Amino acid sequence: MKTGETLSIQEINRVSGVSVRVLQLRASKEKWSCVDLPGRGRGGRIRCYNIDHLPEDIRLLYNKEVVCNLPTESNTHLLATSPVKTPVMAMSVPQKIKFAAKTDLLLHYTSAVAGAGHGKKTTARDNFMLAYNNGLIYREIFAIVGEVSWKTIEGWKRTVRAGGNLADRRGKARKGKRIITAQQATILMQVALHPNALLISEATREAKRRMAAAGIDNGHNPSTYRRWLTDFKEHNYDIWCFQRGGKKRWNDECCLSIDRNPELINVGDVLVADGHTLNFNTLNPWTGKPQRMTLITFFDMRSNMPCGWEIMPTENTAAISSALRRAILFLGKIPRVVYLDNGRAFKGNYFTGTDLEQAGLSGIYEQLGIQTVFAWAYHGQSKTVERFFGTLAELERKAPTYTGTSIVKKPPRMNRGEKLHRKVFDKVVGGEYLTLEMTHQVIAGWFDEYAHRPQERSKYLKGWAPMDLFSPGRGQGIDPVELTALMWARKGAVIRASRISHMGRYYYHNNLYGRHHQVEVRYDLQDPSYIAVYENGEFVCIATEQDQIHPMATHLGTDKDRAKLSEYCEIKGHQFKIASGLSQQLLEKEVLPAHQQQLARDGVSPTGPSPTPLEPEPKQLTAADEKRIEAEAAEYFEQNEKEETNVFTELEGMEDLDKYEQLLKLDARQVMIPKQWLAFMRYFEQTPQYKSLEKSDYWEEIRAAEAAMARAI
16 A cells, blocks of 8 residues: 555445445545545546545455455566565465455454444454354354454554555565575576486585585575475476477477367378387298387378378388378378378388488379478377377287387386296297288278277367268279389389399390390389389380299209290290391391492402412511511500500490490400409409309300400401
């Protein structure tokens, strides 16, 4: 209450609830101190009354009105500072309620005593207090204030007359104030905010040790430091989480969450893809050992429906490709957007056309017309499929080889010293684990049950099952063959020896015979037994994988090996027949006519050979002849050396396979090979590429053919 403050008769009416006319009569009768101030009253003046001179009951009602309308006390305190003092400090809601009850009790007490006749005030006072303290009157006030004596109420009256109020401020003068100095607070924060996340008890001990070493007073009780750190944590929780737990914890506990509304999209608009390591062991068919398999799932965001999945030992592009294909077939249409995990397998060149940060070939999402969105790294909240994987734990816990969804939730058999549980597990499982096929069946069965399970707690499904929303939104269907062709990956390759080398395998087709140039290969990651070959966008053929032949099929192989060898021999014979036939035609149509024309121009008869002339006796060489021959020989060797240098220079831009093949031909012609190229040949002969061709005598055939040509020349 401010000294000298005034109230108009209308303000007193609002505070007390007494009519204006009654208040005016009372003010005139009791001669309240007043002053006329400028305002909107008669003559531009308004009569106001000094609060300090108003009757006690009016002042009590005004004080109650003012204090109860103050703002609730704030919980935000400036560290290591004192609270700001105000004439009437803000109070909490319970304090306001108790203050109002005490004010009402004082008013009732004053009215009861003042209404008694002369000489009867003491009796009226005792009767009032007896009735109140026994709960016979003003029970609501008694429930809040409790039992009091008349002396206490008289003390309240003196407090009000002295200009105070009845607010209970015991212990509030220092609320929010800490005796921790700025230096002590700095050391406490340095220790407590360390990334190693010390316990508060450890942080206080370390802080006291550092204060002592720095000569700073540290005589406070550890509880004082603990309260300061607790208060700092509560009001600076974002800093606490980021410094002690990192960005992941800050994001999970402090950062604002963005709430999506799936009702704004349709079924099939957005598929969410992610991988999940199953929490039970499955027998790996490739290694024969039990391990936790990885489940790749494409999940419809609108209906919470798992559309397609694949189970593999690791998260790879082949598994993702298979899961995406199944999801599209199950959905019956191409999704508009695929929301992907941030992992390397999902961001591979095969899918997005981008190898993490470098542009590459056109990816499968681009071929299918699907837009891709990648989730933030280490931000599981952004992928709705993560919640689905949490529900999947229901199935995982039923598996006999369950390994636990976390370290603290492992089954007892996996803990140290649990011999009995391990014996029971070995007896129940008996070394028999789920196969990959059985795991597929279990997952499919649970997916079907989940799809028909009503989800009452989902605010978007609103009690509907995922299948209820998914079925009306499915597409008309996708041709599986056409979809498979669209999902093929692409790469460049070179046709060599009538076949193409791809991913360590060799593919052959008759249409590849006679070709030696760059082509485009399209292949299916799920089925490596064949590839499609294109040249400049035009289809060439479907080349199938070439089988390897038994080294001694005729003598040591089976009938199947001999039949396969015979088949390949027929192919080679057919190719030779084609080549020789073309050579014969070229000989008859081009070579022989041109030769005959040349003989006619030289005046040589084509009917038969001319008589063999007698060999002249050898001519004796003179010194001049020997010098001329030596000069011609030197010129010849110099010319050959230049030609050989040009040949080796051209090798620099070739691929390793072509480079070795050219060097092998030069070696067969007995051309001198420089040391650096001999070293390259020794290196290449140790590579798998060389050894794979060595099995089919590819290199020996080249060497023999080149040596024969050198001898013919």
